[in-house]
Amino acid sequence: MLAMQHSNSSGISALLPLSNHTAVSKEPKMEAVVTKNTTQPRSDPTAAGLTMTLGIIFNVVALIILVKAYNRFRRRTKASFLLFASSLVATDLAGHVIPGSLVLSRYSTSTEAEAGLGSSFQDNSTDQDVSCLFLGGCMVFFGLCPLFLGCAMAAERCLGITSPLLHARLVTTARTKMALILIWLLALCVALLPFISLGDYTSQFPGTWCFIRVMEGTKATDLAFMILFSGLALSSLALAFVCNTISGITLVRARLKRSCSQRYTTRSHDTEMVVQLVGIMVTSSICWSPLLIFGLISAVRSYTSSTFSDKETYKHLMMTGVRMATCNQILDPWVYILLRRAILRKIYRITKKQASFKGSTLRRWDFGSFQNSEKKKVDPKSFK
Numbered sequence: 001m002l003a004m005q006h007s008n009s010s011g012i013s014a015l016l017p018l019s020n021h022t023a024v025s026k027e028p029k030m031e032a033v034v035t036k037n038t039t040q041p042r043s044d045p046t047a048a049g050l051t052m053t054l055g056i057i058f059n060v061v062a063l064i065i066l067v068k069a070y071n072r073f074r075r076r077t078k079a080s081f082l083l084f085a086s087s088l089v090a091t092d093l094a095g096h097v098i099p100g101s102l103v104l105s106r107y108s109t110s111t112e113a114e115a116g117l118g119s120s121f122q123d124n125s126t127d128q129d130v131s132c133l134f135l136g137g138c139m140v141f142f143g144l145c146p147l148f149l150g151c152a153m154a155a156e157r158c159l160g161i162t163s164p165l166l167h168a169r170l171v172t173t174a175r176t177k178m179a180l181i182l183i184w185l186l187a188l189c190v191a192l193l194p195f196i197s198l199g200d201y202t203s204q205f206p207g208t209w210c211f212i213r214v215m216e217g218t219k220a221t222d223l224a225f226m227i228l229f230s231g232l233a234l235s236s237l238a239l240a241f242v243c244n245t246i247s248g249i250t251l252v253r254a255r256l257k258r259s260c261s262q263r264y265t266t267r268s269h270d271t272e273m274v275v276q277l278v279g280i281m282v283t284s285s286i287c288w289s290p291l292l293i294f295g296l297i298s299a300v301r302s303y304t305s306s307t308f309s310d311k312e313t314y315k316h317l318m319m320t321g322v323r324m325a326t327c328n329q330i331l332d333p334w335v336y337i338l339l340r341r342a343i344l345r346k347i348y349r350i351t352k353k354q355a356s357f358k359g360s361t362l363r364r365w366d367f368g369s370f371q372n373s374e375k376k377k378v379d380p381k382s383f384k
Contacts, residue, residue: 049104051100051326051327051330052096052097052100052101052103052104054330055092055093055096055100055326055329055330056093056096056097058330058333058334058337059089059090059092059093059096059329059332059333060093061333061337062089062332062333062334062336062337063086063089063090063093063333065336065337065340066082066085066086066089066336067086069082070082070083070086078269078273079173080156080160080171080172080173080176081153081156081157081160081273083173083176083177083180084149084152084153084156084176084180085153085276085336087149087180088145088146088149088150088153088280088332089332089333089336091142091145091146091149091184092142092146092328092329092332092333094142095138095142095145095146095329096329098138098142099135099138099139099142099209102131102134102135102138103135103208103209105131106131106135106207106208106209107208132201132202132203132210133194133195133201133210135201135209135210136194136201136202136210136211136212137191137192137194137195137201138191139209139210139211139322140187140190140191140211140212140229141187141188141190141191142329143229143233143288143291143325144186144187144190144191144229144232144233144236145183145184145187146284146328146329146332147232147233147236147237147284147288148183148186148187148232148236149180149183150236150237150240150277150280150281150284151236151237151239151240151243152179152183153240153277153280154239154240154243154244154247154277154281155239155240155243156171156176157243157244157247157270157273157274157277158243158244158246158247159171160270161246161247161250161251161270161274162246162247162250190228190229190232193225193228194212194225197221198221198224198225199212199213199221199222199224199225199226200212200213200219200221200222200225201213202215204315204318204319204322205315205316205318205319206319209322211295211318211322212225212226212229212295212299213299214226214295214298214299214302214318215298215302215311215314215315215318216302216311217302218299218302218303219303220303222299222303223299223300223303226295226296226299227296227299229292229295230292230293230295230296233288233292234289234292237281237284237285237288237289240277240280240281240284241281241285244274244277244278244281247270247274247277248274248278251270251271251274255271269341272339272340272341272344275339275344276335276336276339276340279335279339280332280335283328283331283332283335284328284332286324287324287325287327287328287331288324288325288328290317290320290321290324290325291318291321291322291324291325292321293321294314294317294318294320294321295318295321297314298314298317298318301314
């Protein structure tokens, strides 16, 4: 509607004489309104609400599966892994409910402001409000926790596979719970750094989420905070990759040298856990790397360059990165739902049946076609 009004007034003013000062003076004001509405896109909470709902459902299902498995393997070596995995899914669930509720609240507030031809949220604004600070802290906390937990799970399995006796002596349920508390406290301490003036949380484009200041007015503390956040996250992914690689190589060697069924049963549990860890690592790397890399590049360019020419591009890249990071909390539960030994065994049996069926059909077709070709051969003596 405003665009139509703008085009009509432009056409009329072009036909009027230049002495008509009233028509000309109204034009810049209308231009300002159009520019403001085009730079701030209309918020649609449907996608955010759907993402939040799916994440809650998937995490609850995965949490139920893990709790049942933990009760069954409470006194085995798999108990510590299941405790870590249950904590990870519970953290993902909280990371959907708490920040998701705040994002939906900001969506509704932004929609109400748009209805009044204005917006109360501006990306990278200097005005701080409690909800934005809390949302920014939640983004950092619930971003670091899954990566720290994935790294701890990979290290625990690497120790359990390469040195099972040392693992049995060092890793206990009490120490696992203590490690979980330390991981949550470390992520919380990092998230609280802006509250002691080490970094800052600001509203991000399009004004419905908050994160570290990486665009406008980036200071040395903001850059250091972003480097710390990205460094810890990327280091966790790298360490998880190293541990999972060592575990995978050890399992392959053990499988080639196995000599008894008991060892095979133990290694089958380890194989299931390593496959799940690899799935977690790959999912986290794909989902979190864009936000970590784009945020770090944006902070460096904003701090070192006075003229940030690609600001709009990086705003959209940051928005894409946070959407992909949100998908991590939706995909993580499917790692436990699909990559379980029972599901993998069923998939293997179905694939094996399909392969054997196709092979037997191919063999029957080859043999039958050979017999038919023999029958179709005509004996020359029959014409004599």
